[in-house]
Amino acid sequence: AQSVAQPEDQVNVAEGNPLTVKCTYSVSGNPYLFWYVQYPNRGLQFLLKYITGDNLVKGSYGFEAEFNKSQTSFHLKKPSALVSDSALYFCAVRGGYQKVTFGTGTKLQVIP
Amino acid sequence: DSGVTQTPKHLITATGQRVTLRCSPRSGDLSVYWYQQSLDQGLQFLIQYYNGEERAKGNILERFSAQQFPDLHSELNLSSLELGDSALYFCASGDRATGELFFGEGSRLTVL
Numbered sequence: 379a380q381s382v383a384q385p386e387d388q389v390n391v392a393e394g395n396p397l398t399v400k401c402t403y404s405v406s407g408n409p410y411l412f413w414y415v416q417y418p419n420r421g422l423q424f425l426l427k428y429i430t431g432d433n434l435v436k437g438s439y440g441f442e443a444e445f446n447k448s449q450t451s452f453h454l455k456k457p458s459a460l461v462s463d464s465a466l467y468f469c470a471v472r473g474g475y476q477k478v479t480f481g482t483g484t485k486l487q488v489i490p
Numbered sequence: 491d492s493g494v495t496q497t498p499k500h501l502i503t504a505t506g507q508r509v510t511l512r513c514s515p516r517s518g519d520l521s522v523y524w525y526q527q528s529l530d531q532g533l534q535f536l537i538q539y540y541n542g543e544e545r546a547k548g549n550i551l552e553r554f555s556a557q558q559f560p561d562l563h564s565e566l567n568l569s570s571l572e573l574g575d576s577a578l579y580f581c582a583s584g585d586r587a588t589g590e591l592f593f594g595e596g597s598r599l600t601v602l
Contacts, residue, residue, distance in 0.1 A: 410588075412591070414591075419596075420595065421494075421580055421582075421595045421596055422533075422593040423492075423593070427588060427589070429588065429589075470591075472589040475540070475545045475546055476521055476545065476584055476586075478535075478538075478582075478584065481532065482533075
């Protein structure tokens with residue numbers, strides 16, 4: 379069975395500082411990995427994905443994620459956090475039959 | 491705009507009642523996913539359809555059912571509603587090639 383773990387319910391970071399939101403996964407075969415962001419009372423929006431190729435993936439709004447196969451991790455990063463980045467972030471993995479499993483989400487709070 | 495349409499946006503009903511939530515996927519997408527998001531909880535996968543057939547089942551209660559029609563729209567039926575069913579219900583459609591999910595804005599169900 380495939381699964382995603384986001385070990386932190388909340389991450390607090392000062393504006394301008396780098397941020398990391400952690401994600402580890404378990405899936406059979408080659409993973410398709412995703413990050414989504416959710417603003418209050420809105421649907422999820424796609425940020426970035428890893429399918430194959432370079433382990434460092436760049437996405438929307440200056441976010442990037444690093445795929446690490448040996449650690450089965452796909453951490454989300456941004457060099458300099460903005461207050462407007464405050465939101466709920468979900469990591470997801472796609473496995474067989476295109477089933478997509480999401481983590482429990484991490485609330486990012488960027489402090490001015 | 492993700493291209494995924496969900497109706498109704500808001501729904502208030504009483505315990506014991508039955509409701510139907512509707513989802514129209516993005517043009518060209520064959521997969522439809524249903525998720526439930528309750529307060530303080532992550533995204534719970536309910537069920538997935540691909541081109542009219544059920545592909546994967548998650549934590550969907552027996553009181554809930556879904557189907558995908560020949561025109562690819564999907565409906566999620568919730569019956570014998572309980573207070574705990576109050577939640578945001580999201581539909582998403584999946585890109586066949588990349589697996590990226592496109593989310594609707596959700597249907598907010600309130601059971602009184």
